[in-house]
Amino acid sequence: xxxxxxxxxxxxxxxxxxxxxxxxxxxxxxxxxxxxxxxxxxxxxxxxxxxxxxxxxxxxxxxxxxxxxxxxxxxxxxxxxxxxxxxxxxxxxxxxxxxxxxxxxxxxxxxxxxxxxxxxxxxxxxxxxxxxxxxxxxxxxxxxxxxxxxxxxxxxxxxxxxxxxxxxxxxxxxxxxxxxxxxxxxxxxxxxxxxxxxxxxxxxxxxxxxxxxxxxxxxxxxxxxxxxxxxxxxxxxxxxxxxxxxxxxxxxxxxxxxxxxxxxxxxxxxxxxxxxxxxxxxxxx
Amino acid sequence: xxxxxxxxxxxxxxxxxxxxxxxxxxxxxxxxxxxxxxxxxxxxxxxxxxxxxxxxxxxxxxxxxxxxxxxxxxxxxxxxxxxxxxxxxxxxxxxxxxxxxxxxxxxxxxxxxxxxxxxxxxxxxxxxxxxxxxxxxxxxxxxxxxxxxxxxxxxxxxxxxxxxxxxxxxxxxxxxxxxxxxxxxxxxxxxxxxxxxxxxxxxxxxxxxxxxxxxxxxxxxxxxxxxxxxxxxxxxxxxxxxxxxxxxxxxxxxxxxxxxxxxxxxxxxxxxxxxxxxxxxxxxxxxxxxxxxxxxxxxxxxxxxxxxxxxxxxxxxxxxxxxxxxxxxxxxxxxxxxxxxxxxxxxxxxxxxxxxxxxxxxx
Numbered sequence: 027x028x029x030x031x032x033x034x035x036x037x038x039x040x041x042x043x044x045x046x047x048x049x050x051x052x053x054x055x056x057x058x059x060x061x062x063x064x065x066x067x068x069x070x071x072x073x074x075x076x077x078x079x080x081x082x083x084x085x086x087x088x089x090x091x092x093x094x095x096x097x098x099x100x101x102x103x104x105x106x107x108x109x110x111x112x113x114x115x116x117x118x119x120x121x122x123x124x125x126x127x128x129x130x131x132x133x134x135x136x137x138x139x140x141x142x143x144x145x146x147x148x149x150x151x152x153x154x155x156x157x158x159x160x161x162x163x164x165x166x167x168x169x170x171x172x173x174x175x176x177x178x179x180x181x182x183x184x185x186x187x188x189x190x191x192x193x194x195x196x197x198x199x200x201x202x203x204x205x206x207x208x209x210x211x212x213x214x215x216x217x218x219x220x221x222x223x224x225x226x227x228x229x230x231x232x233x234x235x236x237x238x239x240x241x242x243x244x245x246x247x248x249x250x251x252x253x254x255x256x257x258x259x260x261x262x263x264x265x266x267x268x269x270x271x272x273x274x275x276x277x278x279x280x281x282x283x284x285x286x287x288x289x290x291x292x293x294x295x296x297x298x299x300x301x302x303x304x305x306x307x308x309x310x311x
Numbered sequence: 312x313x314x315x316x317x318x319x320x321x322x323x324x325x326x327x328x329x330x331x332x333x334x335x336x337x338x339x340x341x342x343x344x345x346x347x348x349x350x351x352x353x354x355x356x357x358x359x360x361x362x363x364x365x366x367x368x369x370x371x372x373x374x375x376x377x378x379x380x381x382x383x384x385x386x387x388x389x390x391x392x393x394x395x396x397x398x399x400x401x402x403x404x405x406x407x408x409x410x411x412x413x414x415x416x417x418x419x420x421x422x423x424x425x426x427x428x429x430x431x432x433x434x435x436x437x438x439x440x441x442x443x444x445x446x447x448x449x450x451x452x453x454x455x456x457x458x459x460x461x462x463x464x465x466x467x468x469x470x471x472x473x474x475x476x477x478x479x480x481x482x483x484x485x486x487x488x489x490x491x492x493x494x495x496x497x498x499x500x501x502x503x504x505x506x507x508x509x510x511x512x513x514x515x516x517x518x519x520x521x522x523x524x525x526x527x528x529x530x531x532x533x534x535x536x537x538x539x540x541x542x543x544x545x546x547x548x549x550x551x552x553x554x555x556x557x558x559x560x561x562x563x564x565x566x567x568x569x570x571x572x573x574x575x576x577x578x579x580x581x582x583x584x585x586x587x588x589x590x591x592x593x594x595x596x597x598x599x600x601x602x603x604x605x606x607x608x609x610x611x612x613x614x615x616x617x618x619x620x621x622x623x624x625x626x627x628x629x630x631x632x633x634x635x636x637x638x639x640x641x642x643x644x645x646x647x648x649x650x651x652x653x654x655x656x657x658x659x660x661x662x663x664x665x666x667x668x669x670x671x672x673x674x
Contacts, residue, residue, distance in 0.1 A: 213367050214400040216387040218414035218461065224388075228413070232404045 056291070062284035071278025081285035090270070090286075097267040100181075100256070101249035104188045105196075108245050109238070111189070112196040117230065120204035121212070132201060136194040143191050147258045150187045154178040154259070179261040187255035192245045199244060203237020204230070239305040247294050317376070318343050318469045318501045319364055319392070324373030326359055326525075333359040335525040336373065341469060341501050346492070348504045348512040350549065351522035357505045360522070361471050364503070366390050377468055388417075393462035394471040398478060399454040401446035407433075407457050408442035414465045432464035435497065436490075452483045459494065469501040476511065488514055509549050513537065521545050539581055541673045543591055552593040553639050554672070559588050567671065572614055572634060578669045591672040596642040598668035601630060601651050602661045613663045614639070618656055630654075632662060 063081055066074040084090075119131045138146060153159045154177040161173035177183060207230065215229045231238075253268025260269070267290055274283030319341035326334040333356045341347050349357040362368040364375055366387035374383045382390050393414070401410050411432055415425045433439050436456035446454060455475060462470055475491070476484045492515055495502045506512055512519050513533045521528040521536060521544075529541045537549055546552035558570035565580050569592065578592070605613050616634035628651060630641040639662060643651045654660060 208400070210396060210398070210400045211402060213387070214394070214396060214402070215413070217365055217367070217394045218465065219388045219417040220413075221386070221388050224417060229402065229404075 059284045059287050062281050063288045065281040065284075067279045067281055073280050081282050082289075084282065085285045085289055093265050093267055093270050096265065097250055097252075100184065100188060100252065100266055101246050103185055104192055104249040104252075105242055105246045107185070107189045108192050108196040109242065112193060112200050112241070116197050116200035117204050120201050121207065121209060132197075135197050138190070139194040143254055146191065147187050147254055150183070150190070150259060151178060154183050154186070178259065179264075181260065181264055183259040184256045184264055187259045188249055188252055191255060192249060195244045195248075196241045199237050199241040200234070203234040203240075207233050236305055239301055243298065243301050246297070250294060250297075251290055316343060317341060318378060319503065320376040320379075321360065321364065322374045322376070324360065324363055324370045324375065326356075326363060326368060326370050332525050334363070334370070337522070337525070337527050338373075339520060339527060339530070341503055344499055344501055345517040346495050346502045346504070346515055348506060348516040348519045349522055350506060350509060350512040350519050352507055352548065355523045356525040357507075357522045358473055359525075361394070361473050361503065361505050365392060365394050365471055367394075391465075391468045392471055393465055393467040394473060395455075395458045395462050395475045397474045399446075399451075399458040399475075401454055401457055401461070403446055405446075406442065407438075407444045407446070407449075410446065410457060411461045411464050413461065428464050429460075432460040435463065435494065436460045451479050452487060455479065455487060456490075463494070463498060467500065469503055470495075472502060472504040474505055474507070476506070476508075484511075491515060512549070519549070521549060523548070539670060540593065541583075543593065543672055546593040546670065546672065550595060551640060552595055552670075553599075554591055554593050557590050557592050559585055559590055569669075569671075571612065571669075574612060574614075576612055576666050576669065578666050578671055580671050583671055583673050585671065586674060590674060593670045593672055594664055594668055595670075596629070596640040597627075597644075599639070599641045599662050599664045601632070601641055601643060601654065602663060603650065603654075605661045606663055611663045611665060612669070613661055615659065615661055618654055618658050618660055621654070621656065632660060634662065 061075075062073060064077045064079070066076045066078065066080070068074045115135060119128055119135070123131055151158070155161075156173045156175050156178070158178070160177065161170075164170045165173065211229055211233070212225055215225045220228060251268045251271075252266065253272050256264050256266045256269050257272065260266075267286065271283050271286045271290070274280065274286065317340040319339075321337060321339040323336045323338055324334050325332070325336050335356075337356070337360060339360075349360060351357040359368060363370050366382070366385060366389075370383065374381055376382065377390060377392060402413065405413065408429055411429045412425050415428060420428075429442065430439070433441055436459050438453060438456050438460070441449075441453070441457070446457065449457065458475070459470075472491075476487050479487060488511060491502070491504075504512075504515065516533055518530060519533055519536050520530040523544055529536055529545045531539075536545065540546035540549065540552070543552075543554045546554060555571055560568040560570050560575055562568070562580075562585060565582070566577055567580055567585055567590075569576050569578055569590070571592065605615075614634045616632040616639065618630060619633045619638060620631040622629040623645075625645070627642050627644050630643065630651070631638050632641060633639075641662060643649065
């Protein structure tokens, strides 16, 4: 490829594909959603392009409050669980595993990521449903006598599905951060009297903080807008922002869905800003 | 018993990595307050031994004692020895104060006590007022001093130093050598230094332990090891030496008659016993003199040779002289009017040395 050099139009020409890509696949849809959020639902489910704040007024109605709350709770719980599960796995692979097994272990931990999220969620339905794999296994083992009926279509099921789906996005950035930690720093800390826990708190955690922030952002944001796992694995009461937005679009109230989407984007932007502040503060120490 | 006096006692320590034996039944005592150097080429196992003592490696066999207490199964954070690592390994996310305070905070000492001891440690390594600096801002020498302070502030039973000066340039290395010696005298604890630099070992140590191929070759004061090396390896690794194969003609009263390059020489065995009919002796290059004509003395070994090469080294000159089918290395100091100045390549010369300069090597 030619490297653009010199001044004038040539320099901008190289940016054209990227600019077009951004315009078509990002700015246009988001702009459309933004405009639509001020519009009105048409009589037959279409969109009447008016301008009003009615959708937003309804979106901040106390009626939706539990939905926001559940979404935040799901995203937070998913992130925390992912972090607790991933950090030991990533640190084992990055710092303790035999170098020749590293690649394989890493690949195995992100392997689920190779099939579609939808398929994996369906798989969980098979595992968790009343006559599913888990219940059958537990009965065969004699742990329980009759199947547990509340496994599927519950908040627990949603959380399991969501954590499972987001795990690779947590493990990878943590692995990258941990891989860069100089093992001799850990040895030095132990030599100076720090046991494993203290090494973790005083050396590993501070050194991998930027990686943790990245991983948390990568898991928290999609979880906030998650709809597949809540929709398929959750019960009637498990409505979260993602499922509500989807419902609005399916039920032909697109402007309302657009307004909720815009709010979701704003929440995410606000959280991203906070995260980058935390990361920068960590860099400055 | 010796266990009570040795700060560190290593007993028959063996360490293998797969098929490679890094340490082969090494035993060693580090006495209280002594500066002991582990000298060896890279891959000799010297760093592994240090790591076994620190607790960073677990030996496959053998025991490690600190002050007579068996610590072989204790993790590094329960051992009262601390390490200065090769690349200093300061914590990049902590400033100098926090780096030095790391171990003290681990012990949950009161804050004012920590502050006092950190300040004293910085004073000791001559970096007062460096508390708020960051490791990345410091020069190699300064980082080295911080690493020393970080370990010494914990008042260890012994300080382990893993090639601490290897990363420094020559000038700074010489300066830090003096610093290390001063520090060791001031704090009075045992230092166990790992190095491949023979000059460093000679200059700093009370005793040198030469290690190669995972085995302890010889241990003794710098003078003992240099003047009376036991093996050809020690003779050539610590300093340089001409090693000769000799024939044993006869022995009596701790002396032996040896056939060396066609001459018969009577040498002292220095307590070593010789078996069989062949042995090895070593002669240091600086103990050999170059002469244009043979000297009239029956007490000297004199060989005739041809100069093959000269290397000017500033303070001395290295000569390679062909005698028969082998080359002998000679080092002569560069003094004004030295006769050696006039020698040219290809010239016939006489090599002479006293019989006391001949070191009989163990078989």
